[in-house]
Amino acid sequence: MKLENTPSKDKFYMPAEFSTHEGTVMIWPVRPGSWPYEGKEAKQAFAQIARAIADSEKVWMLADEEHISEVQSEFNTDVNIIPLQINTDDAWARDVGPTCVVNGSVVRGIDWCFNAWGGDFDGLYAHWDNDDKAARIICDALNMDVYDAHPFVLEGGSIHADGEGTVIVTESCLLSKGRNPDLSKQEIEDKLKEYLGAKKVIWLPSGIYNDETNEHVDNICAFVKPAEVVLAWTDDESDPQYAMSKANLDVLEKETDAKGRNFIVHKLPIPKAPVCITAEELEGYEFEEGEDVREVGERLAASYVNFYISNGGVIVPQFGDENDCVAVEILTKLFPERKIYPIYARAIIVGGGNIHCITQQIPKGEEVCEMLQ
Known part of the structure; x- marks a missing residue:
């Protein structure tokens, strides 16, 4: 059901990633x-990650009609991995899916406006209609009521919460001209507080060098517990990341x-050697008109901060x-208290x-929980 209020008015808030959750999309x-x-x-990498997460919680793996059978075949013996037929334009579940908020016993979703990280200004592909619709459809499929935050543009990877009223973001992303150019910094902050139940927003200047999302916070800084974060770091002062x-x-x-x-800030080093696109990898892409095109030698935004916390583990x-x-x-x-799952992630970056x-x-x-058991 579409809700008319906002989460803050209903006393809902965004929990921390390290809190217990029902599953992962x-x-x-x-x-x-x-x-x-x-x-x-x-x-192969997605399958490894899904199985690592499924060791301690459910995983809903989305695919369109053309590829749902492929998902069913891949995970036919994995009881905790549930195929779900929903159309999307790409595979960034954090960014296009609903941001969930809770009040202690009930979970609801937020459907932000998604415009491929910048729309006509500097978006990464020309067509994102399916991605923009995905959050609402996921909420319907999982029997969650939903708050419609349109036309406010936001991706899930651009916010990080401690579950106790603090949200961290980057100025480079949330103030980018391709998202909400008609809103001031204060107006954007007010919107975050209203929808995430936050009391304070911490604005970091930037994210990871050459991050094409306009430098999402989830690649640079993340809560590991209240008042304690990891920060992507390098001691090399010649590196632009420093x-x-x-x-x-x-x-x-x-x-x-x-x-x-x-x-409390823990410095988490970035890879010693820059991770760059190779000529062989570039030959395997098929870019459509209006899509961001990669180049040989392009530095990728590699960071260990983009780990994922499951109920029983940390996927690194x-x-x-x-x-x-x-x-x-x-x-x-x-x-x-959690098992560490190191997974080779070059194919993802x-x-x-x-x-x-x-x-x-x-x-x-x-x-x-009652609905999905």
Whole structure:
């Protein structure tokens, strides 16, 4: 059911990713302009991630009519992975799916306006109608009431919450001209508070260098518990990421969260060697008119911060880099109660995204839990 109020007025709020949730939504990767060579390697990575998540919760794997049988065949013995036929334009579940809010017992979804990360100004592909409709359809399929936030443009990967009133975003993304250019920074912040039940919004200046989402926060900074975050970092002052991460650290060291607590910041290194598109990978793409085109040698926005927290684990991207093990070691210490799943994620970042943005959690609530058992 479409709701007329806003979450804040109904006393709903966005929970933290580390809170218990009912399951995770993913979308099968098939778009030729995102996934080279018919997504063969990407599908293998998605399947690994889905099975890691399914060790401790449900996974709904979306696909269109043409590819739903492929999903059914891939996961026919995985009882916790549920195929769901819903059309989308690409596979970024975090960005196109509903942002879920809770009040302790009930879960509801928010349907933001999606315009492919910038619309006609600097969007990444020309047609996004199916993606924009996906959040509402997912809510209907999972029996969740939905708040319609249109025409406000927002992607799930551009917000990160602690579940206690604090939301972190980046200025580079939320103030980009392709999203809500007619709104001031304060008006955007007010909208976030109204829909996410937030009391305080922390504005970081930027995200990961060359991130084509206009630098989503989920690639640069994430909560691991209230008042405690990881921040993508490099000590190499010649790397353009250094100045970006340092500016973010300066903000975090001066700010407090919604409850007045200082932040504990854990530096999570980026890969030592830049991850770049190869000529072989470029040959496997099939770009359509109006779609963002990649180039050989293009630096990709590789970051270990885009891990995903499942009920029982933490799925950590790996890039074949010497810092892979460093990231796993740091996150193992930060999540001692969860199993760490290191998964080689080059095929996902070659698609233009990260592990975090291919997943969207559905928080646990008594009403949703009863419906979906």
